[in-house]
Amino acid sequence: MRERDMDDTLFTIPTAPAGPWDQLTVNEQAWIEFIRVISCGSDPKITPKRVCALRELLDAG
Template structure:
């Protein structure tokens, strides 16, 4: 298996330089498909996303 395969993202924790290559790739993927219109992360948005991902 290749290390470059995407996996289901979890809520990133910590500064950008502490994210894994996979987490960074997911963030860039979201930026690309949203045309750069993605909102800035906020604690409320991160919590909501984590809750959504943990619900499954």
């Protein structure tokens, strides 16, 4: 296996939606609100531990 084929990245940070709030899709608005609610209005730093915890939380339902 070549080095370029090996990728140990846990996740990819998506780009932020561009444009004013009213130009976002309903889905994009809902995700932004969801993240605001679960982070108590803060802007949490994305870490592998937090991503895993969020995945576990979402998969639990």
